[in-house]
Every structure is written in structure tokens, then in C-alpha cells.
Amino acid sequence: MQCHHYDAGRCRSCTLLDVAYPVQVADKERHVRGLLEPFAPDAAWLPPVTSAEGGFRNKAKMVVTGTVEEPVIGIVGALPQGYDRVGHRGPTGVDLTDCPLYPPTLQDAFGPLAELVTRARLQPYDLTPSRGRVTPRDAAGRGELKHLIVTVSPAGALMVRLVLRSQEPVARLRKHLPWLQTALPNLAVLSVNLQPEHKAVLEGEREIVLTERETLPMTLPVRPGGLTLHLRPQSFFQTNTDVAAALYRQAAQWIDDVAPASLWDLYCGVGGFALTCAAPGRAVTGIEISAEAVASAQVTRAELEATDGGPAAMAGVRFAAGDATAFALGCDPADVPELVIVNPPRRGIGPALADWLESSSARWVLYSSCNADTLARDLERMPSLRPAKVRLLDMFPQTRHYEVLTLLERH
Numbered sequence: 001m002q003c004h005h006y007d008a009g010r011c012r013s014c015t016l017l018d019v020a021y022p023v024q025v026a027d028k029e030r031h032v033r034g035l036l037e038p039f040a041p042d043a044a045w046l047p048p049v050t051s052a053e054g055g056f057r058n059k060a061k062m063v064v065t066g067t068v069e070e071p072v073i074g075i076v077g078a079l080p081q082g083y084d085r086v087g088h089r090g091p092t093g094v095d096l097t098d099c100p101l102y103p104p105t106l107q108d109a110f111g112p113l114a115e116l117v118t119r120a121r122l123q124p125y126d127l128t129p130s131r132g133r134v135t136p137r138d139a140a141g142r143g144e145l146k147h148l149i150v151t152v153s154p155a156g157a158l159m160v161r162l163v164l165r166s167q168e169p170v171a172r173l174r175k176h177l178p179w180l181q182t183a184l185p186n187l188a189v190l191s192v193n194l195q196p197e198h199k200a201v202l203e204g205e206r207e208i209v210l211t212e213r214e215t216l217p218m219t220l221p222v223r224p225g226g227l228t229l230h231l232r233p234q235s236f237f238q239t240n241t242d243v244a245a246a247l248y249r250q251a252a253q254w255i256d257d258v259a260p261a262s263l264w265d266l267y268c269g270v271g272g273f274a275l276t277c278a279a280p281g282r283a284v285t286g287i288e289i290s291a292e293a294v295a296s297a298q299v300t301r302a303e304l305e306a307t308d309g310g311p312a313a314m315a316g317v318r319f320a321a322g323d324a325t326a327f328a329l330g331c332d333p334a335d336v337p338e339l340v341i342v343n344p345p346r347r348g349i350g351p352a353l354a355d356w357l358e359s360s361s362a363r364w365v366l367y368s369s370c371n372a373d374t375l376a377r378d379l380e381r382m383p384s385l386r387p388a389k390v391r392l393l394d395m396f397p398q399t400r401h402y403e404v405l406t407l408l409e410r411h
């Protein structure tokens with residue numbers, strides 16, 4: 001894929017841009033085989049699921065630099081020659097609004113959003129590291145707007161989040177919201193995230209939703225009639241919508257092949273695996289640390305229940321908020337399901353849950369991992385659970401990252 005920012009040396013986030021796409025996928029396949037084959041002597045390896053090379057990212061996380069009159073939405077680039085970061089106020093921003101990883105609908109949102117910055121007088125935050133103590137007066141002089149996080153649904157609807165230092169601009173944003181809704185008719189959700197601290201974290205804990213709608217509907221072609229997941233501002237969602245749909249479909253197919261009567265979906269997020277894999281007569285329990293993601297999953301469950309065939313498929317489905325490991329370790333042995341889905345963050349499931357799964361009565365574990373190194377480390381602790389099927393899904397083209405799905409069977 002060609003990218004003029006990469007060619008000019010302005011952005012090097014896509015570390016594999018010089019590598020032809022089929023070679024990227026072959027290298028990833030080699031990497032995952034090298035890590036998993038010691039645990040998977042008899043596994044069936046399915047051909048990798050590939051992605052579009054560009055336009056596949058449903059979410060942009062942008063830094064805002066520049067000025068109120070001329071905001072720059074993108075990344076913080078290298079400083080011009082002759083400046084060092086200490087002596088120079090205001091880091092150099094690189095405009096990445098036409099990054100080819102974003103689909104056109106997402107790219108097109110940045111023009112009106114830049115205009116919103118000017119209209120609502122949202123001064124871009126100065127990220128320059130401060131020398132010595134930051135007084136409240138210094139902090140006020142540093143500006144307000146830190147990041148813009150924009151997510152696009154498959155139908156082209158947008159969720160826009162403005163990460164601000166304080167609530168000070170919220171009234172102005174409310175005032176300009178009707179203008180933004182006219183300029184961006186596909187805007188579904190606008191929210192402010194408060195991140196008061198002067199450090200390089202993307203977002204804070206507090207979210208103020210300014211639109212009537214609080215969720216972005218993400219409809220995936222994974223069930224008859226589609227599955228509409230309701231994404232809230234702080235909920236996790238896989239960044240490549242098409243590959244996420246392929247992931248849920250593959251999971252449902254392998255699960256239907258072994259037809260468990262009961263399953264858990266640990267680290268369930270807004271319910272993608274659980275709700276795709278639900279079937280009449282199957283008990284499904286989704287566990288997730290984020291209460292707001294669980295609330296979204298429950299909304300989708302209720303909506304599916306009201307559709308044709310829904311009552312039977314959804315009868316056994318429930319979601320609860322909690323820590324995945326604590327839930328498993330605290331459950332009654334009689335309640336252990338036949339199959340457990342795990343889709344943890346990059347750190348993997350960790351020793352306590354791996355040891356519990358190893359000694360549990362679950363016959364299958366379906367492990368979806370975005371980090372094959374931690375997957376391999378977890379497999380080491382589960383020698384009785386061996387990969388029967390493995391499939392790489394290239395969720396993150398142009399980078400070394402990928403998703404891998406494996407069905408483990410007890411031996």
C-alpha cells in the first residue's frame with residue numbers, strides 16, 4: 001500500500017508498509033506457527049483470514065496540536081531541525097486526517113471536526129513537558145483539547161469523543177452541537193472525556209455524553225438478520241470491523257461443530273462472541289470487567305429476544321460484570337460449562353485462570369488472542385488442552401500484530 005506520509009518520513013506507525021501484503025501475512029503465519037506448533041502437534045491450520053490493505057480501521061485516535069484557528073489533527077511528529085523539545089513550546093503536529101488506514105467516512109469527518117475546534121474555541125493542549133512544578137495558572141495556559149477519538153460504524157454513523165483537560169469548554173460545545181449535527185449528519189454520539197493530568201495517557205475515566213444517543217450501533221453480518229452491538233464511548237471494540245465479523249463467524253462455526261450445551265464468554269466486551277454463538281438450548285454466560293459494556297450486551301440480548309427465533313436462542317443468555325478469573329475461581333464446580341471462550345487483553349489470561357482451566361471439567365476452550373506470545377505462555381500452563389484448530393485473522397495489516405483463534409480440546 002502507498003502512503004505519502006510514510007514516504008515523506010512524517011509517520012512511521014505502519015512498520016510493515018514496505019512489505020508486500022501477501023508477504024506480511026506469510027510472515028505472521030510463520031510467526032504464529034513457530035510459537036504454537038510445540039503445543040499443537042495435531043492441529044488443523046486453516047488458511048489465514050486476510051483484510052483489506054487500507055480503509056479497514058474503524059477507529060482513529062488523534063492528537064490535536066496547532067492553534068484554535070488552525071488545529072492540526074494527527075500525531076505529534078519530530079520537531080523542526082534546530083529545536084529541542086525543552087526549548088520549544090508547542091510540539092509539531094502532523095496532519096493525518098487522510099491516513100489511508102481510515103475509510104472515507106472517517107476521513108471526511110475531520111474537516112467539520114477541525115471547524116468545531118475553531119467555532120467552540122477549543123485551544124489545543126500543549127504537550128511540551130514542563131520544567132519544574134506546573135502551577136494551576138500554567139495549566140490553564142496550556143490549552144484544553146488533547147485528543148479526538150472517532151469511531152465509524154459499518155453503516156457510516158460516527159461516535160466522536162473529545163478528550164479535554166477540564167469541563168471548561170463543555171457549555172460552548174453544547175452551544176455548537178446543533179451546527180455540528182448539520183455539518184456531520186451521520187454523527188450519532190458526541191462525548192467529552194476528561195483527562196486532567198499532564199501525562200501521555202489517551203483518556204480519563206469520566207465521560208460526559210452531549211448527544212441524546214449514548215451508543216453507536218455496530219451491525220455485523222454474523223447472525224441471520226444481523227447482530228447489532230451497542231458501543232458506548234469507553235467500551236472496547238475490535239478495530240477492524242470486517243475481520244471482527246469473520247472472527248465471530250469462525251468462532252460460531254467451530255462451536256456449532258462441537259455443539260456444547262453450555263459456554264462462558266470470558267472478557268466478553270459488548271457481547272460479540274456470546275451473542276453470535278448463542279443457540280436454542282445452549283446456556284451462555286458472558287463476563288466482562290466493564291459494567292457499561294455489560295449493559296450494552298444486555299440491550300442487544302433483549303433486542304434479539306424480540307426478533308424471529310430470538311426467544312429460543314436468547315433464553316439461556318446472561319451477562320454479568322466482574323473479573324474473569326475471580327468469576328471462574330469462585331464458581332460452583334457443578335456450574336462449569338462444557339466450553340469456555342476467552343478473549344483477553346494483550347497480557348493474556350494469566351497463570352491463575354490458565355491453571356483453573358487446566359484442572360477444570362471444561363472440555364473445550366476457544367481462545368481468541370491478539371498477542372500470540374502471551375497465548376503461548378498460557379498454553380504452557382494448560383498441557384491437557386491442546387489446539388485442535390488454529391486460524392490467523394489479520395486484524396492489523398501493515399503492522400506485526402494479528403489475531404489468532406484456536407479451539408483447544410481436552411486430552
Ligand SMILES: C[S@@+](CC[C@H](N)C(=O)[O-])C[C@H]1O[C@@H](n2cnc3c(N)ncnc32)[C@H](O)[C@@H]1O
Pocket residue numbers: 236237238266267268269270271272273287288289290293322323324325343344345
Ligand atoms: C480484547 S477485548 C475483547 C472484547 C470482546 N470479546 C470483543 O470481541 O469485543 C478484552 C476485554 O476484556 C475486558 N477485561 C479486561 N480485564 C478484564 C478482567 N480482569 N476480567 C474481565 N474482563 C476484562 C476489557 O474491558 C475488554 O472488553
